[in-house]
Amino acid sequence: MPELKPRKTLFNPELKRRGIYLLPSLFTTAALFFGFFAIVQAIQGNFESAASALFIAMIMDGLDGRVARLTHTQSAFGAEYDSLSDMVCFGVAPALVVYEWTLLNMGRPGWIAAFIYCAGAALRLARFNTTLEVMDKRYFQGLPSPAAAALVVGFVWAMMSQAVPGTDVRWLAAFITVFAGLSMVSNVRFYSFKDINLKKSVPFVAVLVIVLIFALVSSPFTAEILFGLFCVYALSGYVRASFRLLRKPPGAAEKSSPPPDLP
Numbered sequence: 001m002p003e004l005k006p007r008k009t010l011f012n013p014e015l016k017r018r019g020i021y022l023l024p025s026l027f028t029t030a031a032l033f034f035g036f037f038a039i040v041q042a043i044q045g046n047f048e049s050a051a052s053a054l055f056i057a058m059i060m061d062g063l064d065g066r067v068a069r070l071t072h073t074q075s076a077f078g079a080e081y082d083s084l085s086d087m088v089c090f091g092v093a094p095a096l097v098v099y100e101w102t103l104l105n106m107g108r109p110g111w112i113a114a115f116i117y118c119a120g121a122a123l124r125l126a127r128f129n130t131t132l133e134v135m136d137k138r139y140f141q142g143l144p145s146p147a148a149a150a151l152v153v154g155f156v157w158a159m160m161s162q163a164v165p166g167t168d169v170r171w172l173a174a175f176i177t178v179f180a181g182l183s184m185v186s187n188v189r190f191y192s193f194k195d196i197n198l199k200k201s202v203p204f205v206a207v208l209v210i211v212l213i214f215a216l217v218s219s220p221f222t223a224e225i226l227f228g229l230f231c232v233y234a235l236s237g238y239v240r241a242s243f244r245l246l247r248k249p250p251g252a253a254e255k256s257s258p259p260p261d262l263p
Helices: 022-043 047-070 076-101 108-130 145-161 166-184 204-217 222-247 252-256
Strands: 139-141 189-191
Touching (some): 022 047, 022 076, 047 076, 047 145, 076 108, 076 145, 076 166, 108 139, 108 145, 145 166, 166 222, 189 222
Antiparallel strands (some): 139 189
16 A cells, blocks of 8 residues: 655645745735725715725735835735735725715616626736736736726715715716726726836926826815826727727728638
8 A cells, every 4th residue: 555645734844834025915915904994984984085095005006016026025925915905905895985875876787887897806807817927018908906996986086075975976976887897807908107117217397297296186186186087097098999990001901801712
């Protein structure tokens, strides 16, 4: 009878212990915390606090990857942890915020719209993880989930800032939610900003633009400006795709199609 090898279990001393990198995981944990905090605030009816928390989670999510690359602490664990955090922060939390704010007043169409967004975020993250090695780093395939979340909760925050009741714009909220969900799983490409090298010199105008953005965000109309910026970004991919279709030569389709069979 062949000798059985001992199984590698949690209590087996032969099991090799693998550590995790603490610094990028701290930023991912912070993003996850603010995502969960947004869910709690939405359940309690504090939608402005929920929207603010998700925008902070977006900043934390943007920092964890950059910190990992700068400190050379990338790992498979960090990538998986980041994806799970993104699903909570930018998949479940925005759908719950907009649903609790106004979509619940629509009955079945409301929760279907919220589910379309949630499912779109899950599919987008799964596709991103499986095509990471072959995709063009300059562009995202489909609207990134943080931008989709900012579009949905930014609308909620902007309407509350203008004292607009959710019941008055529930159909518009449902449209934006479904649009964001479908955009995440579309094949439309969105600029990723990953080819920007912070170590290289930039024109002086770029510094003025950064100052202007900080001034606008710090204005009394922070919610409206953030929502407007992400609306422009969400539409930029479709505008770019439309220009590419218009610039396509008229005979391109005929050249790519196979010749007809001759008798």
